[in-house]
Amino acid sequence: MPAIGWYNGTMGPLSEMTVPMNDRAVYFGDGCYEACLATGLRVFALEAHLDRFERSLKALSIPFRMDRESLVRTLTDCLAAADEPCAALYWQVSRATAQRMHAFPAGEAKPNLLIMVTPKTRSASGTPMKLITAEDVRYAMCDVKTLNLIPNVLANERAKECGADEAVFVRNGFVTEGSHTNVHILKDGVLCTHPTDRYILPGVTRAILLGLCKGCSIPVSEQAFAKDALFSADEVLITSSTLGVRRAETIDGIAVGGRDEARYQRILQAYERRFSEEMRV
Ligand code: PDD
Numbered sequence: 001m002p003a004i005g006w007y008n009g010t011m012g013p014l015s016e017m018t019v020p021m022n023d024r025a026v027y028f029g030d031g032c033y034e035a036c037l038a039t040g041l042r043v044f045a046l047e048a049h050l051d052r053f054e055r056s057l058k059a060l061s062i063p064f065r066m067d068r069e070s071l072v073r074t075l076t077d078c079l080a081a082a083d084e085p086c087a088a089l090y091w092q093v094s095r096a097t098a099q100r101m102h103a104f105p106a107g108e109a110k111p112n113l114l115i116m117v118t119p120k121t122r123s124a125s126g127t128p129m130k131l132i133t134a135e136d137v138r139y140a141m142c143d144v145k146t147l148n149l150i151p152n153v154l155a156n157e158r159a160k161e162c163g164a165d166e167a168v169f170v171r172n173g174f175v176t177e178g179s180h181t182n183v184h185i186l187k188d189g190v191l192c193t194h195p196t197d198r199y200i201l202p203g204v205t206r207a208i209l210l211g212l213c214k215g216c217s218i219p220v221s222e223q224a225f226a227k228d229a230l231f232s233a234d235e236v237l238i239t240s241s242t243l244g245v246r247r248a249e250t251i252d253g254i255a256v257g258g259r260d261e262a263r264y265q266r267i268l269q270a271y272e273r274r275f276s277e278e279m280r281v
């Protein structure tokens with residue numbers, strides 16, 4: 001099946017779907033979103049994504065009234081229509097459709113729901129990644145999953161131009177996260193990761209990773225680490241809903257990690273087990 005699009009009740013092939021010019025997502029990016037991985041009708045860690053989505057709506061004061069059950073039913077309808085063994089499921093809500101002005105539109109302007117289902121090949125979880133570092137020029141609302149992703153887009157494009165897969169943001173000498181991933185290191189048996197403050201997205205996969213580490217008796221330190229620590233780390237790990245858990249093999253063209261194979265494999269296998277159990281694949 002082709003990729004599926006859904007907008008305010010209308011479903012169709014994604015390439016044929018359109019949105020009104022006055023949707024505030026178009027000119028302000030005034031909305032929030034979630035991106036998940038689905039196999040058939042199952043969505044990995046769906047409840048955690050829905051929880052974060054509700055937090056984003058609240059942070060942006062978007063009065064989206066559809067209840068959780070109806071949203072899940074609509075997402076499932078889109079997955080059923082796409083009929084893909086493995087798919088990326090994306091949804092976003094924008095504040096309203098209204099003539100452009102910065103303040104919220106007055107009166108009864110209703111939020112817009114947009115859903116996309118696109119076929120996805122789940123790459124082998126052990127596939128290593130090439131990273132670059134990039135200055136983190138983003139604002140102090142990185143914890144909210146808004147549509148405003150220009151620094152992320154530019155950084156990821158630069159990674160691509162460098163022949164790499166992902167850009168790692170560095171703010172004041174400390175690693176925050178990737179352009180669309182969270183970044184962690186294993187050092188001396190401890191998993192170190194940036195705390196969930198205003199400067200990173202609280203990744204669903206990050207939270208799963210921390211839980212798995214506890215289950216594997218790997219201590220976790222939620223403290224920011226310096227850029228240099230990436231290069232002296234035993235392993236550099238990358239997480240996201242679409243990528244799962246990966247490790248880095250180079251950063252800025254320099255070989256990194258590969259020094260704690262045993263813990264990396266334990267974490268990876270624990271993640272794969274968790275994924276297979278929940279998704280029954
Ligand atoms: N990105 N940090 C940023 C800036 C992200 O955009 C993402 C996810 C993550 C990882 O979060 P999670 O584990 O919940 O996927 C961290 C998604 C995949 C995207 O924008 O497509």
